Amino acid sequence: MKKWILVHCLFVNVLNAGAQLYVTKTGFTGFYSKTPMEDIKAENNQVYAAVDLSKRTIAFSMLLKGFLFRKELMQEHFNENYVESDQYPRATFSGTFSGNIDRVGQQAVVIEVTGKISLHGVIKEFSTPATIEIHNGTLTGKSNFQLIPRDFNISIPSLVRDKIARQIDVVINITCKPLK
Amino acid sequence: MLKKIIIFFGVVVLCLGVAWYWYSMPRRGVLHKTAEVSVPASELYDVYQSDEAEANQRFLDKIMEVDGTVEEIIWVGSDVVIMLGVGAAGGISCRFSPGTEMKNTEFKKGMKVLIKGKCTGFNIDVNLVDCVIVSKQAEP
Numbered sequence: 001m002k003k004w005i006l007v008h009c010l011f012v013n014v015l016n017a018g019a020q021l022y023v024t025k026t027g028f029t030g031f032y033s034k035t036p037m038e039d040i041k042a043e044n045n046q047v048y049a050a051v052d053l054s055k056r057t058i059a060f061s062m063l064l065k066g067f068l069f070r071k072e073l074m075q076e077h078f079n080e081n082y083v084e085s086d087q088y089p090r091a092t093f094s095g096t097f098s099g100n101i102d103r104v105g106q107q108a109v110v111i112e113v114t115g116k117i118s119l120h121g122v123i124k125e126f127s128t129p130a131t132i133e134i135h136n137g138t139l140t141g142k143s144n145f146q147l148i149p150r151d152f153n154i155s156i157p158s159l160v161r162d163k164i165a166r167q168i169d170v171v172i173n174i175t176c177k178p179l180k
Numbered sequence: 181m182l183k184k185i186i187i188f189f190g191v192v193v194l195c196l197g198v199a200w201y202w203y204s205m206p207r208r209g210v211l212h213k214t215a216e217v218s219v220p221a222s223e224l225y226d227v228y229q230s231d232e233a234e235a236n237q238r239f240l241d242k243i244m245e246v247d248g249t250v251e252e253i254i255w256v257g258s259d260v261v262i263m264l265g266v267g268a269a270g271g272i273s274c275r276f277s278p279g280t281e282m283k284n285t286e287f288k289k290g291m292k293v294l295i296k297g298k299c300t301g302f303n304i305d306v307n308l309v310d311c312v313i314v315s316k317q318a319e320p
Contacts, residue, residue, distance in 0.1 A: 025273060025305060026254045026261045045256040046273050046300075046307050063307055065241070065300035068277060072207045086240075089301050 020053035022139040022176035029062055029172055031147075033165040040074060040164065042067040049174045051132070051139055053101060058113060058141075060093040060172075082154050083120050091119045093126070101132070108133040113143065122152040130172070139176040146170065209277065209310045210243045210296050221248025225266040228302040239299045239306075245314060246272055250291045262287065262295070263305070273305040276312070292317040 027047030033040040044066040050059050064085040069075040079085040095115015103109055114127040130143035146167040149156060156164050217239060224246055228235040251265030264272040274295050287293070293316045297308030 025263070026256045028256060045259045045261060046275055046303070046305075046309075048304055061303055063301045063303050066275070066307055066309060068309060069207060071203070072205050073203055075207055090303060 021179040022051045022053070023179050024049050024174050024176040027060070027062075027172070027174035027176075029060075029067075029170065031067070032169040032171070034169075035163055035165050038163040040069070042069045042075070042078065044068070047172075047174070049141070049176060050179075051141060051174075051176055053104070053139075056096050056098070056101070058093075058095055058097055058115070060091075062091050063089055064091055065089065082149070082156070088120050091117070093117050095126075097130070104132055105134040117147075117152075120152045120154055124151060137178060139174075141172070141174045141176070143172040144169065207310075209312065210298055211312050213243050215245040215296055216242045217244040219244060219246055221246050221264040221272045222266045224272060224306050225268060225270060228306050229268070229270070232302050235302065240301055241299065243296065243298050244308070245294055245296050246274070246308065247292070247294045248272060250287055250289055250293055252289065253287050262293070262311070264293070264295070270305045272308065274308045274311040277310055287316070 025048055026045055027049040028043065028045055029047045030041060030043040044062050046066045047060060047062040049061075050057075052058070064083045065079060067075070067078065069078065083091075093115055095113055097111040097113045099109055099111035101109055101111065108131045111130050111132055112127065113130050115125075117124050117126045128143055128145040130141060132139060132141045134140075147170055148167055149164075219239075224235075224239065224244075227238065246264065248264030248266070248271075250262055251271060252263040254261045254263070260276040262274045262276065264274065266272065274297055294314040295308070295311050296314050297311035300307045300309050
């Protein structure tokens with residue numbers, strides 16, 4: 001509970017940080033694992049994100065139980081055995097970004113996002129390229145990167161190790177409106 | 181002896197078939213499941229807002245029917261998220277997954293609806309997934 005209050009405060013700090021603030025409650029995060037034995041995908045469309053252009057801060061928060069799988073058993077195993085979502089219900093990211101955002105609004109701008117991911121009780125420094133674009137008052141942000149489950153103390157049983165990729169492809173896609 | 185071998189392999193094949201069936205079973209939505217909890221949107225939000233741990237005991241992973249007023253309708257790819265307002269900063273975020281008939285149904289802001297879905301917890305809003313519409317007001 002204390003951890004959640006801390007994360008909530010970080011998110012709210014970003015929300016309160018400045019005037020050029022864009023938010024969404026329906027961001028997208030998907031993760032994909034491809035092996036010769038099986039393709040796995042899970043997607044979450046209830047991702048909360050806040051981007052402050054003036055402070056150059058960015059924050060994400062999502063419920064792990066919000067990731068939906070095609071197979072019922074996979075979803076159960078993901079929540080109960082891998083990310084233990086009853087104990088660690090959220091994945092969060094809080095950080096900053098750098099890049100030439102002066103031209104954002106005219107074209108998609110490449111930025112470098114740096115901060116901390118919290119997942120499965122592990123907080124890890126993280127950095128990835130991303131793009132942001134503003135069109136008709138809507139900010140669109142996209143990023144693709146890879147995460148390694150063992151970096152977050154997520155152990156994959158040897159029985160299913162060949163079915164789950166060592167590196168998981170993650171796709172982020174947010175469409176944010178200015179905070180009113 | 182041959183008969184025993186045939187029975188043995190028959191049992192093995194049957195067990196593998198059952199295991200494969202369970203492993204491959206698609207995610208079941210809530211459409212044909214009975215709701216375990218029925219609660220107004222404002223009460224659901226208030227319980228989570230005041231004590232998340234207690235709210236999780238009552239609602240987390242439960243299939244529930246929630247009645248409330250449509251505040252916002254947001255398309256996200258092939259999914260739809262309907263926000264039920266509760267007169268606070270947060271609300272109830274109801275995610276309708278692909279395969280529903282949402283595209284053929286018109287919703288308007290202010291419409292009163294009864295939604296069935298599975299509770300996944302609290303993250304500024306109370307989140308529901310695999311939602312279906314149980315009933316809706318004809319016009320707001």
